[in-house]
Amino acid sequence: MDRPSAPARKALSDLPLKDPAALPEDTEPAPRKKRKPIGWSMITIVVLVAVSATLVWRRDGMAGVLDILTHDLALFGGILPRVLAGCLLGAFIAEILPHDKVSRSLGPNSGLKGLLIGAAFGAILPGGPFTAYPVASALLAVGADFGATISMVVSWTLIGYGRAVAWELPIMGTDFTLWRIVLCLPLPVIAGAFGRFVYVRMYSAKDEVE
Amino acid sequence: MSAALVIDIILWGSVLGVGLIAWQRGPKVMTSSLREGIWDFINIVPRIALGVLGSGYIAAVIPQEVITGWLGPDSGWLGVATAVVAGGATPGGPVIGFSIGAVALKAGGGAPQVLAYVVAWALFAFQRLLLWEIPFMPAKFVWFRAVVSIPLPFLAAAAAMAIGKP
Helix, strand or coil, rough: CCCCCHHHHHHHHHHHCCCHHHHHHHHCCCCCCCCCCCCCHHHHHHHHHHHHHHHHHHHHHHHHHHHHHHHEEEEEEEEHHHHHHHHHHHHHHHHHCHHHHHHHCCCCCCHHHHHHHHHHHHHHCCCHHHHHHHHHHHHHHHHHHCCHHHHHHHHHHCCCCHHHHHHHHHHCCHHHHHHHHHHCCCCCCHHHHHHHHHHHHHHHHHHHHH | HHHHHHHHHHHHHHHHHHHHHHHCCCCCHHHHHHHHHHHHHHHHHHHHHHHHHHHHHHHHHCCCHHHHHHHHCCCCCHHHHHHHHHHCCCCCCCCHHHHHHHHHHHHCCCCHHHHHHHHHHHHHHHHHHHHHHHHHHHHHHHHHHHHCCCHHHHHHHHHHHHHHHC
């Protein structure tokens, strides 16, 4: 783990106090998320899907291709409302969270406390991937750093109760599930700390120039 | 009451809750975030469509038996490493991931290896990465998060070996 720098310790000790800088938050325009252009990730997915669909077509013929398509179309229709709910949740959270407070308690200088807050938030977040990722994206947009957001996402994945209760308990059994969660408890913070450690060394020189 | 209904109620309840807070801040805050959310949704739908419709085909070319084969009773760190790769390569949703884990446990797979498999599946399952994480999050973040998480299943397996549980 990286040692918090002097400003990080200062930010930590400032946290519970009322900061006069927090007052003019209404005048400050909310930073807008940039919408994603079609990037390499999307192109990779398109290629992967095209290759897989061709393989299915050669193995099972057109019937096999259509079979999967109709099944997945039904799935798609089922999750659309939840995706909308997730997007709205993310947008509202981005709007109502005070940005300066978020960047102080989840930002690059938030120290171990920021990682713990991120992890706790991820563990209690309701819903599935359709809420976790839009909300994580909103946090990034309002000033959380990669470290705290990694803690949040990893915590949602490993500690979050949703999947554990719905799927893991009945399939894997109580003993395995509980031990799995206990053993995973420190991992979100470790991942966040490691992420922050690497991120600072990869990108900090660039940020200082900006 | 089904689990899906409970999820939907909690989900839309949360939307309503934060929407109400936004509305208290003023109708302008409310409408602008509403518009923002709907735009996000419109932007994301084609990506989700590609992910959902595409992952069915990807899953169809990676049969479940292949994954189960990788999770034999091969103990030690090589077994853990194989389990991590298997977790990332597992197609399909939680039922398939956990079922493979349960089968591996019954077939004599070591607990640390199965634990590493479940953790790796939760962290890296390619289908969730492609279908959910990439469309919603900046791609740079997703890859960064995935790379930084690589030690985690090994840490979990090491902890399991150390205390002899589960």
